[in-house]
Amino acid sequence: MEPSTQEPLSFFDRYAYAFKAGIIVVTIMILLIPTNMIQNLIRERRERQEEAVKEVTSRWGSEQNITGPVLAIPYKSKTASEASYLYVLPENLRINGELLPEKLQRGIFNVAVYNAKLQLSGAFNGADIAALNTSSSALDWEHAALLIGVSDLHGIDNQVQMAWNSKSYVFNAGVVSNDLFDNGIQAPIAITPGDTGALSGNFSLELSIKGSGRISFSPIGKSTTVAINSSWPNPSFDEAFPPKTRRVDDKGFAATWQVQHLNRSFPQSWEGKKYNIHSADFGIKLFMPTESYQMSMRAVKYAILIIGLTFFIFYFIELSQRRALHPIQYALIGLALCIFYTLLISISEQINFIMAYLIASILTIGLIIAYTAAAFKSIRIAAGIGATLAIVYGFIYVIISAEDQALLMGSLGLFIILALIMYFSTTIKWDKLGHKNNNTITQ
Numbered sequence: 001m002e003p004s005t006q007e008p009l010s011f012f013d014r015y016a017y018a019f020k021a022g023i024i025v026v027t028i029m030i031l032l033i034p035t036n037m038i039q040n041l042i043r044e045r046r047e048r049q050e051e052a053v054k055e056v057t058s059r060w061g062s063e064q065n066i067t068g069p070v071l072a073i074p075y076k077s078k079t080a081s082e083a084s085y086l087y088v089l090p091e092n093l094r095i096n097g098e099l100l101p102e103k104l105q106r107g108i109f110n111v112a113v114y115n116a117k118l119q120l121s122g123a124f125n126g127a128d129i130a131a132l133n134t135s136s137s138a139l140d141w142e143h144a145a146l147l148i149g150v151s152d153l154h155g156i157d158n159q160v161q162m163a164w165n166s167k168s169y170v171f172n173a174g175v176v177s178n179d180l181f182d183n184g185i186q187a188p189i190a191i192t193p194g195d196t197g198a199l200s201g202n203f204s205l206e207l208s209i210k211g212s213g214r215i216s217f218s219p220i221g222k223s224t225t226v227a228i229n230s231s232w233p234n235p236s237f238d239e240a241f242p243p244k245t246r247r248v249d250d251k252g253f254a255a256t257w258q259v260q261h262l263n264r265s266f267p268q269s270w271e272g273k274k275y276n277i278h279s280a281d282f283g284i285k286l287f288m289p290t291e292s293y294q295m296s297m298r299a300v301k302y303a304i305l306i307i308g309l310t311f312f313i314f315y316f317i318e319l320s321q322r323r324a325l326h327p328i329q330y331a332l333i334g335l336a337l338c339i340f341y342t343l344l345i346s347i348s349e350q351i352n353f354i355m356a357y358l359i360a361s362i363l364t365i366g367l368i369i370a371y372t373a374a375a376f377k378s379i380r381i382a383a384g385i386g387a388t389l390a391i392v393y394g395f396i397y398v399i400i401s402a403e404d405q406a407l408l409m410g411s412l413g414l415f416i417i418l419a420l421i422m423y424f425s426t427t428i429k430w431d432k433l434g435h436k437n438n439n440t441i442t443q
Contacts, residue, residue, distance in 0.1 A: 020318070023327050024311050028304065031334040035303040038341045042300065045345065046293040052106035057212040060104065060113050061155025064211035066095075067218035067277060068148030068184070069162065069203065071124060072176055073191075074140035075271055084272045085177055086134065088199070091125040091268075093221030099230035101286055108349050112286040113212040114230070115157065120207060122221055126199040128269040141191040146171070148207075149181035149218070149277075155210035160185060164203035179273040216283025219259035222268055228284060229254040236287040240280050257282060292348035292356070298400040299357075300341050306392055307337050309417060310368075313388060316424055323376055333368060340364040361393045 057063075071088040097118035104111045129139075146169060150156060153173055160171040169187040176186060191199070217226050219241070231252035237243055241263070243255035259280065261268060266275035311330060318324055340360050348356035365386050373382035395413055 027330050028308055031307055034338045039300050042293050042297050049109045052109040053111050056104050056106050056111040060212055061210035062152045063214040064209055065151040065216045067181055070147045072147050073144045076138050086271050088128050088269045089220045090122040092223045093122040095120050095226040097228050101232040116209050118207045121204040123202045124199040132269055144189050144191050145176050146187045146189055147175055147184055149184040151183055153183055157208040157210055160207055162203055162205040165201040180277050214285040216281045218277055219280050222261045224259045226257040232286050234287045236285040241282040292353045295353050295400055296345050302396050307334050336367050357397055365389045
């Protein structure tokens with residue numbers, strides 16, 4: 001019997017597995033093109049959503065900011081050629097109100113709107129004018145006005161009038177100057193020259209106003225208290241001051257703010273445009289819990305991780321089982337992984353994001369399991385691939401849902417994945433790859 005001989009191998013045959021790895025890497029890079037296109041699709045859909053929101057809010061009312069009431073007194077100084085205004089803020093301000101929320105639909109997009117029923121009350125203090133050491137003769141008391149800043153006048157739903165010192169003052173649209181705010185309402189109020197005592201006494205008014213998305217308030221009182229309740233279950237308190245007390249549950253929310261004049265950067269009275277009266281604004285945003293486009297964009301950013309990991313798994317199966325996949329089959333699997341994101345975007349526009357993610361994952365994983373079973377002729381391998389993808393998609397969802405811990409969880413996840421890949425790579429006999437033995441037996 002003659003000894004066996006080994007057929008000499010060409011360079012390509014000897015390093016075929018290495019060439020295959022290079023082709024897989026190139027395929028992954030090419031698949032980044034459709035993922036980039038998907039990101040552009042998300043931006044386009046988000047822009048369409050913003051257009052729908054603008055269209056609805058232009059008719060109903062946009063975000064509202066309430067500032068006031070503020071007392072404005074014309075002031076003529078010796079150096080200025082034109083009269084400016086002296087502004088006096090209330091000694092205390094109390095705002096009690098209820099937000100009646102609604103969801104308006106434009107096409108497939110929902111917009112959170114509200115009708116706010118507000119009661120404003122408080123009192124002024126004439127000592128705030130005396131503190132400025134302003135000559136009484138320089139003040140045009142007879143042309144004083146009460147001002148209330150309203151960011152979108154389209155939303156005002158009632159005739160506003162204020163009861164003050166046993167008198168009623170009716171408000172009209174417009175402001176006497178743009179020192180404090182651009183949009184608002186005003187009511188003329190005649191004060192006896194030098195009679196700062198006339199500013200004492202309580203005032204009260206009711207304001208019914210429509211808006212969308214957010215409502216905020218300016219703490220113009222020396223002591224400002226705001227109490228708001230609503231049936232909206234998902235509020236967001238993200239302004240300058242958090243609520244002092246709050247209750248949020250499935251039935252809605254109730255929140256109370258208390259702000260003192262020491263918490264802000266402007267005084268109780270001043271002349272002209274010296275201070276930004278909106279620097280300490282606070283309020284509520286009617287948060288829409290299904291921020292589907294933002295979540296989808298986060299998910300797409302992990303596409304290269306899912307595609308790369310899936311291809312590595314198939315590649316190791318090839319090496320360990322000696323079963324080859326054609327590069328076109330890799331490309332088809334990669335396209336199936338990319339289709340997941342278009343499914344996620346389209347489904348999440350109809351239902352909540354969690355269910356959309358679950359449905360898109362099941363459809364994608366099911367398709368890849370069926371294709372793997374047909375390609376490898378093995379249910380066991382297909383089931384293993386499916387279980388791995390289920391774990392990966394579940395892990396990705398946890399990452400994109402946890403904003404604050406996303407970096408930490410992502411880093412740990414990548415470390416674990418790399419460790420597993422390194423471990424399984426040690427089970428492959430790399431020195432045997434590319435060898436082909438032909439034993440010839442001669443008698």
